[in-house]
Amino acid sequence: ELKVEQNPLFLSMQEGKNYTIYCNYSTTSDRLYWYRQDPGKSLESLFVLLSNGAVKQEGRLMASLDTKARLSTLHITAAVHDLSATYFCAVDFLSSKLTFGTGTRLQVTL
Amino acid sequence: NAGVTQTPKFRVLKTGQSMTLLCAQDMNHEYMYWYRQDPGMGLRLIHYSVGEGTTAKGEVPDGYNVSRLKKQNFLLGLESAAPSQTSVYFCASSYTMGHQLTDTQYFGPGTRLTVL
Numbered sequence: 624e625l626k627v628e629q630n631p632l633f634l635s636m637q638e639g640k641n642y643t644i645y646c647n648y649s650t651t652s653d654r655l656y657w658y659r660q661d662p663g664k665s666l667e668s669l670f671v672l673l674s675n676g677a678v679k680q681e682g683r684l685m686a687s688l689d690t691k692a693r694l695s696t697l698h699i700t701a702a703v704h705d706l707s708a709t710y711f712c713a714v715d716f717l718s719s720k721l722t723f724g725t726g727t728r729l730q731v732t733l
Numbered sequence: 734n735a736g737v738t739q740t741p742k743f744r745v746l747k748t749g750q751s752m753t754l755l756c757a758q759d760m761n762h763e764y765m766y767w768y769r770q771d772p773g774m775g776l777r778l779i780h781y782s783v784g785e786g787t788t789a790k791g792e793v794p795d796g797y798n799v800s801r802l803k804k805q806n807f808l809l810g811l812e813s814a815a816p817s818q819t820s821v822y823f824c825a826s827s828y829t830m831g832h833q834l835t836d837t838q839y840f841g842p843g844t845r846l847t848v849l
Contacts, residue, residue, distance in 0.1 A: 656837055665823065666776075668837040711775060713838075719764065719783050719829075720791065721838065725775040 625650055627714050629724035636702040636731045644727045646695040646712035653690045654715035657697055659708045660726070666711065670697075699729070707731045735759055737841035739824050745847045746814045754809040754844050756824030764827045765807035766791075766838065767799060769820040776823065782807055814848045821845050 626649040636642050646655070657669040670679040672688035672695060679686050683706065685698045695712055709728045713721040740755040756765065763784050768776040768791075778791030780799040788799045796818060798810045807826075811818060825838040 658840075665842050666825075666840040668839070671837050713776075720766065720778055720781050722778075722792075723768075723776040725773065 625714075625716050625722045627712060627722050627724040629710075629712060629727045631727060632725065633728045634730070636699065636706075636729060638703060638731055638733055639701050642699045642702060642729075644697045644699075644710060644729075646697070646714075646724055648693050648695075648714045648722075650716055651690070651693070652714050652716050653688070654717075655688050655695045656713045656715070656721065657686050657695070658711045658713065660711065661708050669710075702729075702731045704731045704733075737824055737826055737839050739822075739841040739844050741844060742842065743845050745849065746811075747849050748815060750814050751810070751812050752814065752846075753811075754822055754824075754846075756807045756809070756826075756841055758805055758807075758824075758826040758839070760826065760828075760839065761804070762826035762828055762839075763804075764829060764838075765801065766825045766827075767797070767807065767809045768823045768825065769793065769818075770823060770843075771820050779809065779822075816848045819846060819848045 628647045655672045658666040660666045670686040675690040677688045683700045688695045709726045711726045713723045737758045766781040767779040782788045782801040785804040800808045822844045824841040827838045
């Protein structure tokens with residue numbers, strides 16, 4: 624069964640601190656995507672990771688992919704309020720479609 | 734360039750009524766998808782299409798039908814709506830999946846559907 628699990632499901636972050644969220648998946652794949660969703664809005668693409676060891680960075684967010692461990696991490700550096708949103712990872716199991724995790728809701732507090 | 738658009742944005746149906754949701758994209762994408770999003774469950778794929786005239790079932794296809802008569806449009810139909818179909822529906826499109834560095838799915842704004 625194709626499964627994508629994210630943890631934690633909810634993360635309360637203090638401004639200025641660093642955090643990591645995790646995305647585990649059940650079957651071999653070297654294609655993983657991260658999306659952001661603001662409340663009541665659509666999904667916005669953040670990162671596309673297409674090989675083992677891939678690392679992408681955009682501002683305070685950095686995503687990496689370890690295909691051997693079937694694990695992707697999304698690292699947040701010095702959290703700021705603007706990063707409050709729900710983050711989804713999604714995996715392409717070579718089937719022309721994505722399987723999404725249940726999402727991690729990030730809330731940044733002062 | 735409007736990207737992915739969805740019609741309507743909101744709809745309230747009574748049990749047993751039918752309706753069609755329209756998704757349109759102007760990016761010349763081959764692949765199109767319909768998802769539903771429910772609290773605590775992420776996005777679940779209903780149906781998808783890898784090209785004009787082709788459709789395939791996703792994870793939760795029961796109670797829905799789709800058609801892709803034109804490359805730029807993907808229609809989702811509910812023949813007899815049920816309260817369990819109350820959800821937010823997202824359409825997405827992409828060139829292909831994973832074959833190019835820029836490949837990703839682009840999402841529409843969503844349709845909020847309530848079935849009473």
